[in-house]
Amino acid sequence: MAAIVQVKPITDVPDTSRASAAPRDPTFFQNPYTFYAERHASRPAFFWEEYGHWCFADFKSVSALLRDKRFGRDILHVASREEIGLPPPKLHTADFDLTEKYSLLNLEPPAHTRLRTLVNRAFVSRQVEQLRPRIRQLAHEMIDAFEGQDSIDLIKAFAAPIPAIIIAEMIGLPAEMAPQLLNWSNRMVTMYMYGVTRETELDANQAAADFTAYLRSVIAERRKAPQEDLLSHMLTSDRDGDVLSDDEVMSTAILLLNAGHEATVHTTGNGVKSILESGLDPHALFATPEQAEATVEECLRFDAPLHLFTRYALADIDLNGINLRKGDVIGLMLGAANRDPARFANADSFDPFREDGANVSFGAGIHFCIGAPLARIELQEAMGVLFERLPKVRIAEPPRYGDVYHFHGLEKLTVSWK
Ligand code: HEM
Numbered sequence: 001m002a003a004i005v006q007v008k009p010i011t012d013v014p015d016t017s018r019a020s021a022a023p024r025d026p027t028f029f030q031n032p033y034t035f036y037a038e039r040h041a042s043r044p045a046f047f048w049e050e051y052g053h054w055c056f057a058d059f060k061s062v063s064a065l066l067r068d069k070r071f072g073r074d075i076l077h078v079a080s081r082e083e084i085g086l087p088p089p090k091l092h093t094a095d096f097d098l099t100e101k102y103s104l105l106n107l108e109p110p111a112h113t114r115l116r117t118l119v120n121r122a123f124v125s126r127q128v129e130q131l132r133p134r135i136r137q138l139a140h141e142m143i144d145a146f147e148g149q150d151s152i153d154l155i156k157a158f159a160a161p162i163p164a165i166i167i168a169e170m171i172g173l174p175a176e177m178a179p180q181l182l183n184w185s186n187r188m189v190t191m192y193m194y195g196v197t198r199e200t201e202l203d204a205n206q207a208a209a210d211f212t213a214y215l216r217s218v219i220a221e222r223r224k225a226p227q228e229d230l231l232s233h234m235l236t237s238d239r240d241g242d243v244l245s246d247d248e249v250m251s252t253a254i255l256l257l258n259a260g261h262e263a264t265v266h267t268t269g270n271g272v273k274s275i276l277e278s279g280l281d282p283h284a285l286f287a288t289p290e291q292a293e294a295t296v297e298e299c300l301r302f303d304a305p306l307h308l309f310t311r312y313a314l315a316d317i318d319l320n321g322i323n324l325r326k327g328d329v330i331g332l333m334l335g336a337a338n339r340d341p342a343r344f345a346n347a348d349s350f351d352p353f354r355e356d357g358a359n360v361s362f363g364a365g366i367h368f369c370i371g372a373p374l375a376r377i378e379l380q381e382a383m384g385v386l387f388e389r390l391p392k393v394r395i396a397e398p399p400r401y402g403d404v405y406h407f408h409g410l411e412k413l414t415v416s417w418k
Contacts, residue, residue, distance in 0.1 A: 017045075021050065039336065059337040139385035164178040193403075266410070270303035272415075304359070
């Protein structure tokens, strides 16, 4: 099951609850915050015409609905495809669908609980804390390579490689594979774009097929000769005789590799942009570990990398007067919730000294981001080293966001530092 989409048209919506914004219109995705402000000022629970389902833009609803057990990331554990009108799976995306079949993100309890428990141990704070020196070392190496140049695309030369190498090494893949992993991952996430074409689907499926073939060969090697890495750990983990199958390990490894860098790359780019545009002294924002933590939280809140996640209604539900049928989709607008003026003072100001910063960028409830402790550490260390090494860093070209609305990240961030 690729993207979660509303299949049965919803018709009983009063005009006053409808709102329109084209997800692939540059005016919208370059700055979705204007639309969000309008929603906050009028109706934060609204029917988004282009997506064809209800969406929620206020912090209170988003936060509550992420935790609400009447909604799920999967529906096929409680309904058949026919019942909710889902068409049969597409043959030309079979490889992609297999990578998602056992993805934590698409599972609901008890399957979700079983898999998450096995993986979670590697990502708890005390484990990932040990990675700080390695992240700093990588950040220094990337900046050393800027030598002799006057400006650089920070996304490509700094933001992207660091999290890709870290997650590859955790899983047990060589750092040299990072560019290839980035390529497969970037092509696979296009499947979640609004209005995806058949051509895109074919390319994403090819990337999934190549990624799978590569991982299968590494899994076979690890079965013969386990190492001190997450892949071997997943293959040998045993909860009361319950072990993961190769397909489960493969799905989980692909999810970790993809989720393990996409959003962190975007947060680094968006965060550096927010800091530089704020006019604040970057050095002061990373002067102490506590301030570095607060700065990173504000970067996550102010310009979140992931703006829209969806859920299925698992039964017929009356949600404060909105009548949802089993199988209907709802959209939870993380990027908008983080700018809700009812929750944050001066919500549209970037303020790394605020004390009301707790945001929903990592989600909430059972699917709360497993990588949050790792991402936070990566962002604190990488951005800290960047501003320490390049105190005069500045934006050299107007940055532009990519055309994948819900992955809100910069295509390019050209900076100079002399
Ligand atoms: C700034 C960086 C990141 C952000 C903003 C982010 C955000 C999110 C969000 C919002 C979700 C929940 C989606 C939902 O409820 O539908 C999620 C889930 C997840 N994230 Fe992250 N993430 C980040 C980094 C990472 C990293 C570094 C890893 C890898 C280690 C990771 C692995 C995962 C996994 C495996 C899930 C699925 C958890 C589950 O379904 O139980 N993420 N992430």
